[in-house]
Amino acid sequence: MTGESSSADGLTDAQRSLRAQLLATEHWSLLASRSTTQSEVLTRIAIFLTLVSAGLVTLGFIGQASGFRGWFGVAALGVLLALALLGLITMVRAFNTADEDLMYVVAMNRLRAAYLDLDPGLERYLYASANDDETGVRTTYHFFYERGASAVFGSSMMIITVVEAIVVGLLAGSTAAALGASPIAAIVLGAAVAVIVVVLAILWGRRIYRRAIASLRPIRPSR
Numbered sequence: 776m777t778g779e780s781s782s783a784d785g786l787t788d789a790q791r792s793l794r795a796q797l798l799a800t801e802h803w804s805l806l807a808s809r810s811t812t813q814s815e816v817l818t819r820i821a822i823f824l825t826l827v828s829a830g831l832v833t834l835g836f837i838g839q840a841s842g843f844r845g846w847f848g849v850a851a852l853g854v855l856l857a858l859a860l861l862g863l864i865t866m867v868r869a870f871n872t873a874d875e876d877l878m879y880v881v882a883m884n885r886l887r888a889a890y891l892d893l894d895p896g897l898e899r900y901l902y903a904s905a906n907d908d909e910t911g912v913r914t915t916y917h918f919f920y921e922r923g924a925s926a927v928f929g930s931s932m933m934i935i936t937v938v939e940a941i942v943v944g945l946l947a948g949s950t951a952a953a954l955g956a957s958p959i960a961a962i963v964l965g966a967a968v969a970v971i972v973v974v975l976a977i978l979w980g981r982r983i984y985r986r987a988i989a990s991l992r993p994i995r996p997s998r
Contacts, residue, residue, distance in 0.1 A: 791893055798893075802886050809879040816872040820935050823865040827938060830854045848953050855946040862939035866976065869935045874983050877912065881991065884911045888995040909988050910997035927980070936976040944969030 786794070834851055841847040887905035891898050902918040904911035913921065927933060948965025952958065 795890070795893055798886050798889050802883060805879050805882050805886075809876060812872055812875050812879075816869055817931065819865050819868055820931060823861055823935065824938065826861060827858055827942060830858050848949075851949055852946070852953065855942060855949060858942045859939070859946050862935070862942050866932075866935050866939055869932045870980055870983055873930070873932055873980070874987055877984070877987050880912055880915050881907050884915055885994065904997075906993065906995050906997040908991060908993040908996045911993075911995075912988075914997075927977070932976075932980060936973055940969040940972035940976070943972050 834854055837850050838847055841850075884904050885907040887901060887903060888907065891901075891905050898905065904914035906914070916926070944965040944967075947968040948961040951964045952961040956964070
């Protein structure tokens with residue numbers, strides 16, 4: 776008769792057990808998707824870093840073979856342009872992955888809320904949040920305290936952003952030098968372009984984050 780008894784929410788024990796199983800299955804599905812997405816973007820970043828390293832080594836060999844004259848300038852611009860384009864593609868994927876990771880965290884927070892609806896006594900055992908709003912997301916990303924800007928500056932997105940900024944800066948400086956600019960002017964231009972790329976990437980990432988947060992419709996907001 777236990778499986779047929781009704782609880783305060785009108786569900787029988789059997790129905791509550793079935794809900795718990797379905798929620799757990801969805802939870803594991805989200806965890807697997809999150810893990811796969813993170814693994815894929817880290818592989819892409821590793822591939823890009825390998826290509827940057829190989830490209831610079833290649834330029835070194837070409838420079839030695841050509842004496843850094845003649846067709847070396849065209850080859851250098853071609854390699855740097857290819858690396859910049861590949862870096863942009865990798866950046867787009869890294870930023871999209873961060874957005875998707877936020878999506879998975881919100882979804883799992885909501886599932887924890889469903890667990891607490893089934894058994895409110897579990898709440899004191901959870902470190903990760905059961906609130907599907909911005910505060911709940913921040914709690915799930917770091918249980919103990921608000922990390923602030925360090926979470927951004929230490930992220931995979933920042934790694935790919937800095938490397939891409941360096942490549943684009945080298946491309947801009949090399950292009951300026953090829954067009955007859957002085958070495959000092961080329962260096963200053965390259966550094967300025969690299970800084971601009973980093974700033975634009977940070978603003979882009981912030982826009983993606985704010986857009987995602989604005990789209991949330993919490994069913995269990997933080998108090």
